[in-house]
Amino acid sequence: xxxxxLHPALFVTxxxxxxxxxxxxxxxxxxxxxxxxxxxxxxxxxxxxxxxxAFGSGSAAWHYGRAGLIxxxxxxxxxxxxxxxxxxxxxxxxxxxxxxxxxxxPCLLVGIALYILLRxxxxxxxxxxxxxxxxxxxxxxxxxxxxxxxxxxxxxxxWVVALAWGLGFDLLRATAHTKMxxxxxxxxxxxxxxxxxxxxxxxxxVMGAGQWLGAWLGSRVVIRRGAHFIRPVFVAVALAMxxxxxxxxxxxxx
Numbered sequence: 215x216x217x218x219x220l221h222p223a224l225f226v227t228x229x230x231x232x233x234x235x236x237x238x239x240x241x242x243x244x245x246x247x248x249x250x251x252x253x254x255x256x257x258x259x260x261x262x263x264x265x266x267x268a269f270g271s272g273s274a275a276w277h278y279g280r281a282g283l284i285x286x287x288x289x290x291x292x293x294x295x296x297x298x299x300x301x302x303x304x305x306x307x308x309x310x311x312x313x314x315x316x317x318x319x320p321c322l323l324v325g326i327a328l329y330i331l332l333r334x335x336x337x338x339x340x341x342x343x344x345x346x347x348x349x350x351x352x353x354x355x356x357x358x359x360x361x362x363x364x365x366x367x368x369x370x371x372x373w374v375v376a377l378a379w380g381l382g383f384d385l386l387r388a389t390a391h392t393k394m395x396x397x398x399x400x401x402x403x404x405x406x407x408x409x410x411x412x413x414x415x416x417x418x419x420v421m422g423a424g425q426w427l428g429a430w431l432g433s434r435v436v437i438r439r440g441a442h443f444i445r446p447v448f449v450a451v452a453l454a455m456x457x458x459x460x461x462x463x464x465x466x467x468x
Contacts, residue, residue, distance in 0.1 A: 220252055221420045228424025232270035235370060235425075236393065236432030241270065242367030245421065258414055260307065261407030263366065264400050265418030270425030271397035277433040278390035288381075289391065292351035293398045299359025300402035307364050308410050322365055341382040350380040355395070362399035363406070370396050393433075 227248045235241025242263060249259035278284055310318075343350075354376045362369040373392035377383045383391065407413050 221416075224248070224252075224417055224421045225424040228266050228270070228421030229428040230424075231266075231421075232273070232425035232428025232430075233432040234428075235267075235270055236274040236389075236429040237435060241425075242267065242369075246367060249417070252417075254414060254417070257308065257407075257410075257412045260366070261404075261410070261412035262414045262418045262421075264304075264404040264407055265413050265415070266421035266425050267366070268397065268400040268404055269422030270429040271393050271400050273426045273429035274393040274433045275390075275397045277430060278393055281390075283387055283390035284394055285391070288347035288351065289394055291348055292355045292391075292395055295352050295355030296359035296362075296395050296398045297402040299356040299361075300363035300399035301406055303360040303363025303365075304403040304406035305363075308406070308412070322367070341378075343380065343382040345380045347381065350376075354380065358395070359399045359402065362396070363403040366403075369399065 227245060231241035231244040234244070245263050245266060246259060249262055250256070254262060275284070279286075354373070358369055358372055358376065361372070370392050373395050374385070374388045377388040377391055378385070404413075
């Protein structure tokens with residue numbers, strides 16, 4: 215269990231992650247290092263992260279949907295395949311050695327953070343689709359759903375690139391549809407983690423409240439103006455925190 219005095223810090227962390235995730239994606243590279251740094255074991259940190267992330271992705275998806283930015287008809291198959299992929303990915307991570315996870319997570323975080331920072335701009339304008347919605351959502355839903363269930367950070371950024379490339383969406387529509395897919399995979403993964411008993415409910419709910427508020431404010435920014443100025447800042451902070459985790463693990467190994 216996390217100490218009560220940590221809850222204000224967890225709320226602020228959730229708020230910041232929800233805000234940047236609704237704008238640029240990748241909020242998990244903020245939340246997972248924080249959960250690990252407060253002493254949660256890797257599996258418990260990943261499960262708790264899914265609980266708090268569901269609040270943020272649900273909030274963002276709801277607000278984008280109200281703004282008319284989500285086309286629900288082609289999303290139906292995407293929701294189904296993404297849910298299946300997330301369940302399979304989470305079942306796999308539940309089988310991994312905690313020692314391996316403790317070393318693997320910081321390495322993955324560094325790679326995802328660098329990808330989000332250096333990724334080329336996409337979706338400036340709408341373009342003709344390269345794939346029909348059904349095969350696109352089968353491939354992207356299973357693949358990205360599996361990744362989100364297995365690990366998670368950066369999934370939103372991957373979805374934006376995939377939607378812009380495969381279906382020709384501009385950045386605003388891609389971001390809106392991404393939140394629906396993120397919410398789906400968060401729910402699927404959360405169900406498995408809950409069944410395995412790998413969730414710190416107190417920490418997850420506190421962070422989730424911050425996520426909901428941050429995602430609400432961030433989605434309003436995107437709907438009104440669009441914004442990508444935050445990406446370099448939050449990636450730099452996340453890299454610093456991840457570097458600390460990696461150093462602590464390497465110190466223990468050597």
